[in-house]
Amino acid sequence: RKEVEQDPGPFNVPEGATVAFNCTYSNSASQSFFWYRQDCRKEPKLLMSVYSSGNEDGRFTAQLNRASQYISLLIRDSKLSDSATYLCVPFSGGYQKVTFGTGTKLQVIP
Amino acid sequence: DGGITQSPKYLFRKEGQNVTLSCEQNLNHDAMYWYRQDPGQGLRLIYYSQIVNDFQKGDIAEGYSVSREKKESFPLTVTSAQKNPTAFYLCASSSNTGGTYEQYFGPGTRLTVT
Numbered sequence: 617r618k619e620v621e622q623d624p625g626p627f628n629v630p631e632g633a634t635v636a637f638n639c640t641y642s643n644s645a646s647q648s649f650f651w652y653r654q655d656c657r658k659e660p661k662l663l664m665s666v667y668s669s670g671n672e673d674g675r676f677t678a679q680l681n682r683a684s685q686y687i688s689l690l691i692r693d694s695k696l697s698d699s700a701t702y703l704c705v706p707f708s709g710g711y712q713k714v715t716f717g718t719g720t721k722l723q724v725i726p
Numbered sequence: 727d728g729g730i731t732q733s734p735k736y737l738f739r740k741e742g743q744n745v746t747l748s749c750e751q752n753l754n755h756d757a758m759y760w761y762r763q764d765p766g767q768g769l770r771l772i773y774y775s776q777i778v779n780d781f782q783k784g785d786i787a788e789g790y791s792v793s794r795e796k797k798e799s800f801p802l803t804v805t806s807a808q809k810n811p812t813a814f815y816l817c818a819s820s821s822n823t824g825g826t827y828e829q830y831f832g833p834g835t836r837l838t839v840t
Contacts, residue, residue, distance in 0.1 A: 650828055659816055659831035660769070667826075703768070707827060711757040711776040711820065713784055714829070718768035 617642045620717040622704055628723045633694050637720040639704030640686040646706035649687045651678060653700040654719065660703055664689075694724045729753065730832035732817050737837045739811075747802045747835045749817030758800035759818040759829060762786065769816065775800055804837065811839045 621640045629635045639649075648667050652660035664671055666687065670679040677690040687706075691698055701719040730751040739745045749758065757776050761769040761784075771784030775794040789808025794800050800819075804811045814836050818829040 648827075657814075659834050662828050662830065665826060665828055705829075709827075711774075711822070711827065713759075713771050713774055713782075715771075716761075716769040 619643060619715040620704055620706060622702075622717040622720045624718060625721040626723050627720065628725055629694050630725050631694055631696060633724075634690065634692045635694055635722065636688050636690040637702065637722075638686045638688045639706075639717055639720075640684075641704075641706040642685070643706060643708060644682075644685065645708045647709055648707040649678070649680065650705040650707060651676075651689050652703040652705065652716075654703055655700050660716075663702070691722070694722075696724050696726060698722060699724045730817060730819055730830060732815075732832035732835050734835060735833065737835055739837070739839050741839055742806045743839075744806055745804050745811075745837065745839075747804065747815055747817075747837070749800045749802065749832055750798055751800075751819045751832075752798060753819055753821065753830065754797070755819035755821040755830075756797070757820045757827075758794065759820070760784075760790070760792065760800070760802045761816045761818065763814045763816060772802065804839075811837060813837060 651663045653663045654660040666678045675692045680687045701721045703719045704717040733748045759774040760772040773792040775781035791803045816834045817832045820829045
């Protein structure tokens with residue numbers, strides 16, 4: 617099993633829709649999770665950090681399911697500006713190397 | 727303004743030449759990282775450094791070298807031994823302030839070798 621697995625998409629959704637995508641991880645020692653968004657030909661930018669069962673920031677909600685080893689990202693009321701690739705990063709502590717998921721591409725359509 | 731800077735944004739080199747990519751941060755972060763991203767691919771770790779004068783190989787270190795003489799700086803040299811050097815190179819840094827270790831990225835350097 618890969619360390620991090622994400623459905624590459626693309627997820628094509630209309631403006632205003634709710635969309636969710638999952639990230640599965642293999643290391644059960646992962647304590648925290650980061651979601652990044654990456655726009656085309658740009659650097660990844662931190663969207664959200666998850667240190668417990670979940671986190672919510674405005675229209676974005678992350679939920680962690682430790683038993684099944686996946687974390688989901690839910691985006692409500694999608695905006696055109698949400699179009700990007702979303703990268704998942706499980707983290708098990710310290711300055712050790714992390715593995716980025718290959719990302720899920722979201723395209724919000726007018 | 728605090729942040730991570732990478733220069734140049736675009737770099738063109740001839741095959742067989744070594745090239746050094748710059749990465750500087752003024753966030754006072756302890757750790758710094760270099761990643762490579764190929765079109766349609768994820769990020770792959772080249773090297774990382776947790777502290778000055780120390781660094782570790784990542785998953786794809788062959789053909790690359792780094793140094794960490796100052797906390798603020800972590801330059802990456804792409805040597806002629808790297809077989810497919812054309813890629814998007816991203817530098818990141820992180821700190822354990824508050825027990826968090828999120829990585830923050832610079833804007834990247836696009837290297838094209840012909």
